[in-house]
Amino acid sequence: MHRSYYFSCLLLLLWLGAGLQNSSAQKVGLVLSGGGAKGLAHVGVLKVLEKNRIPIDYIVGTSMGAVVGSLYSAGYSPQDIEDLMLSPEFQYWVSGRQLEDHAFNFFSLDPSPAALRLPITFKSSIQVRPVAGGLINDVNLNYALATTLAAGGAISNYDFDNLFVPFRALAAEIFTRQQIVQRKGSLADAVRNSMAVPLAFRPIRQPDGRYFFDGGLFNNFPTDVMRSEFKPDVIIGVNVGDVSYKKYPKEKDDELLGSSLIFLSFDVADTLAVGKNGIFIQPDLEGYGTTDFDKVKELIELGSQAAQAKVDLMQQRIARKADTVQLVKRRAQFQQKAPPVKFDRVRVQGLKENQNEYVRKFFRRKGDHYTIEEIQEGYYRLAANEFFRGIYPRIQFDPAANGYVLSIDAQQSNKATAEVGALFSTRPVDNLFVGLEYRVLTKLLYTVGINANLGRFYTAGQFGFRVNVPSRLPFYLEPSVMYSSLNYQNTNSIFDREAASTQVRQRDFKVGMQVGLSHNFRGRFVVDGAYFANEDEYANIEDVSSDDKLDETDLTGLTTAFRFERNSLNRKMYSTKGHRAVLGLRLVQATELYRPGSTSLMTDTHEDNHKWAQFSAIYEGFYEAKNGKSSWGYFAEGMISTQGNFSNYRSSLTSAPSFLPLPDSRTLFLDNYRATRYGALGLRFSRNFLTKFEWRTEAFTHVIHSPWKEGPEQMAIRKPGFSRPYLTASTGVILQLPIGPAALHVIHYDNKAHRWSVFGHVGLLLYRARSLQ
Numbered sequence: 001m002h003r004s005y006y007f008s009c010l011l012l013l014l015w016l017g018a019g020l021q022n023s024s025a026q027k028v029g030l031v032l033s034g035g036g037a038k039g040l041a042h043v044g045v046l047k048v049l050e051k052n053r054i055p056i057d058y059i060v061g062t063s064m065g066a067v068v069g070s071l072y073s074a075g076y077s078p079q080d081i082e083d084l085m086l087s088p089e090f091q092y093w094v095s096g097r098q099l100e101d102h103a104f105n106f107f108s109l110d111p112s113p114a115a116l117r118l119p120i121t122f123k124s125s126i127q128v129r130p131v132a133g134g135l136i137n138d139v140n141l142n143y144a145l146a147t148t149l150a151a152g153g154a155i156s157n158y159d160f161d162n163l164f165v166p167f168r169a170l171a172a173e174i175f176t177r178q179q180i181v182q183r184k185g186s187l188a189d190a191v192r193n194s195m196a197v198p199l200a201f202r203p204i205r206q207p208d209g210r211y212f213f214d215g216g217l218f219n220n221f222p223t224d225v226m227r228s229e230f231k232p233d234v235i236i237g238v239n240v241g242d243v244s245y246k247k248y249p250k251e252k253d254d255e256l257l258g259s260s261l262i263f264l265s266f267d268v269a270d271t272l273a274v275g276k277n278g279i280f281i282q283p284d285l286e287g288y289g290t291t292d293f294d295k296v297k298e299l300i301e302l303g304s305q306a307a308q309a310k311v312d313l314m315q316q317r318i319a320r321k322a323d324t325v326q327l328v329k330r331r332a333q334f335q336q337k338a339p340p341v342k343f344d345r346v347r348v349q350g351l352k353e354n355q356n357e358y359v360r361k362f363f364r365r366k367g368d369h370y371t372i373e374e375i376q377e378g379y380y381r382l383a384a385n386e387f388f389r390g391i392y393p394r395i396q397f398d399p400a401a402n403g404y405v406l407s408i409d410a411q412q413s414n415k416a417t418a419e420v421g422a423l424f425s426t427r428p429v430d431n432l433f434v435g436l437e438y439r440v441l442t443k444l445l446y447t448v449g450i451n452a453n454l455g456r457f458y459t460a461g462q463f464g465f466r467v468n469v470p471s472r473l474p475f476y477l478e479p480s481v482m483y484s485s486l487n488y489q490n491t492n493s494i495f496d497r498e499a500a501s502t503q504v505r506q507r508d509f510k511v512g513m514q515v516g517l518s519h520n521f522r523g524r525f526v527v528d529g530a531y532f533a534n535e536d537e538y539a540n541i542e543d544v545s546s547d548d549k550l551d552e553t554d555l556t557g558l559t560t561a562f563r564f565e566r567n568s569l570n571r572k573m574y575s576t577k578g579h580r581a582v583l584g585l586r587l588v589q590a591t592e593l594y595r596p597g598s599t600s601l602m603t604d605t606h607e608d609n610h611k612w613a614q615f616s617a618i619y620e621g622f623y624e625a626k627n628g629k630s631s632w633g634y635f636a637e638g639m640i641s642t643q644g645n646f647s648n649y650r651s652s653l654t655s656a657p658s659f660l661p662l663p664d665s666r667t668l669f670l671d672n673y674r675a676t677r678y679g680a681l682g683l684r685f686s687r688n689f690l691t692k693f694e695w696r697t698e699a700f701t702h703v704i705h706s707p708w709k710e711g712p713e714q715m716a717i718r719k720p721g722f723s724r725p726y727l728t729a730s731t732g733v734i735l736q737l738p739i740g741p742a743a744l745h746v747i748h749y750d751n752k753a754h755r756w757s758v759f760g761h762v763g764l765l766l767y768r769a770r771s772l773q
Contacts, residue, residue: 026320029058029232031223031274032065034216035240036197036290037094037299039064040085041283044303045238046078052311055322058230059167060222062215065238066169066194070187073160073167074152075334084148085296093144094293096137098570102380111572112451113421113433113764115739119414138201139383139391145188146393147372150404151338153187154397160184164334168229169194170215170222179218181225186394204392205409216241223273234318235278238303240285279314281306294628343370344403346378350411354443359388359410361470362521375406381521385468387413387439415439419451422739423763428489429667431455431763444469453484453767457667460484460768475517482510484768488669503544504654504669505537510771523566523581530559532590532771536654540599540714542753549597553651557590557610559772569622572764573663574696574734574741576631576686579621586614588772594647601714606647614641614657614676622684635661635682635700643676645708645716652708652716657773661700661728662747663765670751672726677705686734696743697731726750740764 030049032042042065049056061069071081084090092099156162160169160183171180171193182190189204193212196203203211219225220241226232274280283306288299346363348356363370363378370378382388392409419435435451445468453460464480488504512530537550544550562585568578594606615638622633639657646652659673659680660666680702687695704723711717732745744760 026055026234026318027057027230027232028055028234028236028318028320029060029226029230030056030069031221031226031235031237032059032061032069033221033237033239033241034061034063034065034195034214035220035285036064037293037295038240038283038285038288038290039068040293040296040299041240041285041303041306042068042238043078043081043085044283044300044305045281045307046072046081047300048304048307048311049236049314050078050322050324050327052315053321053324054236054311054314054318055320056165058226058232059165060170060226060229061167061194062170062220062222063195063197064240066191066215069167070149070152070169070191073163073165074149074187075155075164075331077331082300085300089140089144090296091293093141094136096140098137098568099140099380101568102376102384110768111766112419112435113423113431113453113572113740113766114419114435115421115764116419118418118420120416120418121414136200139380141201142188142192142392143376143379145192146395147376149187149191150395150397151335151341153395154339154404155334155337156187158185158187158396160187160190163187164331166230168222168225170219170225171196171212172215172217173210174213174217177218179215179225180212181229183229186396189394202390205411221273223275223278233277235274236281236314237274237278238281238283238307240283240303277317279310279317281310339397339402339404341372342403343372343375343406344398344401345405346370346375347405347407348410349407350409351441355412355441356410358441358443358445358470359408363406369403370406377520379406379408382408382410384521385445387441387445412441413439421764423455423761423765425761425765426759427664427667429455429457429664429765431458457487457489458485458767462768473517473519474521475515478514478516480512480514482508482768482771484508484770486666486767488667503539505550506654506770507535508771509533522568523564526561526563526565528559528561528563530771532557532559534655534771536651537597538650538654539597540601540648540650544599548599551597551600551648551650552595553646553654554593554595555590555610555655556593557588559586559588559590561586569620571736572766574686574694574736574743575622575633576694577622577624580618582616582618584616586616586772588612588614588643592646592651594651600648602648608647610644610646612641612643614639614643616640616657620682630685630687633684633686635680635684637678637680637702639676639678641676645718648714649708649710649716650714655772656708659702661702662698662730662745663743664745664747664759664761665749666767667765668749668751668754670749670754672704672723672751673702673749675704675707678702679705682728692735694734694736695731696734698729700728701725702728737762 059069059073068081152163160167169182169190171182173180182193192204194215195201196212197214203213205211221237221239223235223237226235283302285302288295346360348359351359359382362382363374365374379393382391388410390411390413394407396405398405415438417437421433423431432454433451435449437447437449440446447466450463460483462480462482464478466476466478468476486506510530510532512528515527516524518524534555536553539548539550564583567580569575569580570577590610592608592610596602618637620633620635622631624631637659641657643656646655653671653674656674656676659678661682680700682698682700684698689695703725706718706720707723708716709719727750728748730745730747732743734741734743740763742762747757747759749755
């Protein structure tokens with residue numbers, strides 16, 4: 001009996017020892033699927049795994065799963081990742097919107113009403129095609145991935161097995177239909193390749209010349225890759241990629257359709273692929289779309305809930321427990337291996353050598369090495385120049401130099417670009433815009449542009465030639481020729497589109513040279529010298545017939561202007577974020593030639609010489625509310641001009657500066673909004689509703705100093721002191737479309753000829769400033 005007792009105890013000890021040995025050797029692999037914004041749920045899963053001491057020995061990820069998995073493998077804790085994705089910067093990464101601090105508009109041409117910019121390819125024949133790439137501007141994302149994952153890549157010596165957690169990222173090569181398992185090289189590249197969703201993000205050309213796309217095209221739940229690469233004992237698989245619903249989402253199908261189409265060709269997860277002893281986690285993400293990146297907290301919480309529901313099963317199947325204290329210590333030790341953040345050099349590839357030198361001049365350093373701030377500044381300066389919209393950054397550590405190297409893939413955009421825009425309105429101000437730009441890069445960047453506006457109210461044309469010089473103090477030279485014609489007709493009704501009686505017609509011709517310079521690429525100082533020839537035709541009475549001959553004032557002369565401009569607004573029209581400042585001083589020397597018409601009390605031609613100076617200032621800004629759905633804006637403008645009286649009251653008004661508070665203000669000739677000295681303040685409010693619509697309300701007041709009034713013989717007489725405050729207000733609904741905003745407003749002007757109106761338009765309502773504005 002004693003023998004059998006001892007034998008039983010021996011068997012028990014052997015069994016316990018084997019169990020302890022198996023649990024200590026037990027390896028756990030974590031598979032994270034793709035799914036766009038729904039992949040944010042992976043962060044919640046990581047939080048629960050660490051909290052419950054579930055070990056993670058290997059990670060394989062696809063698309064958004066590769067993003068989250070790479071961050072964890074690079075030494076970021078789940079809380080670090082959550083903080084990163086809750087930061088305001090993350091929304092700029094995934095949306096492609098311009099960061100206000102990085103609005104480098106020195107090289108930007110003045111905003112045009114072009115809704116489409118179409119590259120032109122010159123091969124055997126001329127081809128006009130849409131911009132190659134994705135719908136989302138990836139400038140912010142590429143830089144964020146390169147910098148955020150740079151340290152992890154350097155520590156691992158660019159071998160993913162040497163990361164804090166061994167890692168694999170999946171990509172797809174669509175031409176030969178191959179699944180690509182990324183094991184070495186740039187960690188940022190691997191992640192960027194894995195999330196190159198067709199139509200959303202452009203693919204990045206690899207060093208070997210190939211393009212890779214989102215790994216989810218062929219394998220969105222890569223449990224097979226986990227087995228073949230790491231052979232774990234247990235697989236925890238987290239799937240957020242399914243697009244199936246328990247029942248048809250009748251009330252949300254339209255909303256979900258747009259964000260689901262691009263994922264229809266993606267691989268669907270096999271729920272049994274984790275194996276018999278594996279754990280399958282499927283967060284309940286019904287009702288959430290692949291583009292809901294603004295719902296970070298909700299999605300992370302849903303991931304936490306799904307993982308928490310499987311904790312008992314995980315603890316049952318995974319006997320081994322992670323030592324939390326050791327995990328934190330090991331993570332800190334891994335992070336401490338990161339090289340100091342300094343950049344030894346900037347390398348440019350993809351262009352000719354003299355062109356590469358042009359690109360390198362965007363990066364400036366004060367010491368022996370580039371700081372991260374100097375690298376960031378140079379990158380965004382370069383990205384702001386449309387000629388290099390296709391740039392891609394790579395950061396790699398050079399042990400010999402003990403510093404990082406920034407490599408810029410600067411494949412140039414097409415040399416030629418066609419521009420097209422159209423405006424449709426409830427008033428007869430419809431317009432078509434067409435343009436063409438041609439760029440040549442050698443040691444300098446040369447741009448030739450020609451464009452035209454065609455319409456009943458507004459006709460214009462411009463030709464310019466610009467030379468950009470990225471010297472220590474960057475500057476450009478731009479000679480140009482401009483013509484514009486405005487035809488103000490007596491119409492204020494939504495239905496009165498056939499009105500043909502011209503009240504005022506203004507034609508401007510200007511030829512001159514503009515020199516712009518900037519010390520930091522953000523704003524610009526402009527010196528503008530030109531010869532101008534303006535022709536204003538106008539009636540001296542309100543009711544004009546087609547038989548009336550209009551008065552004519554011709555103004556010719558020379559002008560010089562000095563301006564400072566800074567613009568970080570997020571839109572060409574109806575901005576909700578950013579700031580704009582313009583300070584200007586203009587000097588004018590001109591000759592006035594007046595020819596009376598049939599509505600004039602004067603009968604003789606009159607000629608006079610004028611000299612004046614004018615100072616103008618505009619400042620506007622917008623502040624977004626914490627909820628991200630509304631914003632407040634303010635506006636201030638001032639004008640002081642020494643311009644004197646012209647031949648009569650009407651000619652004095654037509655030649656005077658004008659206050660244009662609303663987008664449609666330029667389409668109306670408003671007496672109470674034209675003066676040589678005025679000040680204005682405004683307040684704006686906008687709020688999003690029904691996802692894509694925006695309600696916008698604006699109110700302005702302006703006061704005129706020494707306003708003109710019509711005196712005897714139609715002469716202009718100045719009133720002493722200040723006018724009463726004039727009120728301008730607008731409220732309406734806006735929908736942003738690919739061809740420009742669609743808007744419908746109820747508008748009030750404090751002017752008897754245009755008191756109230758309903759105005760709607762589709763397209764960009766933008767006009768060039770007059771030659772003396």
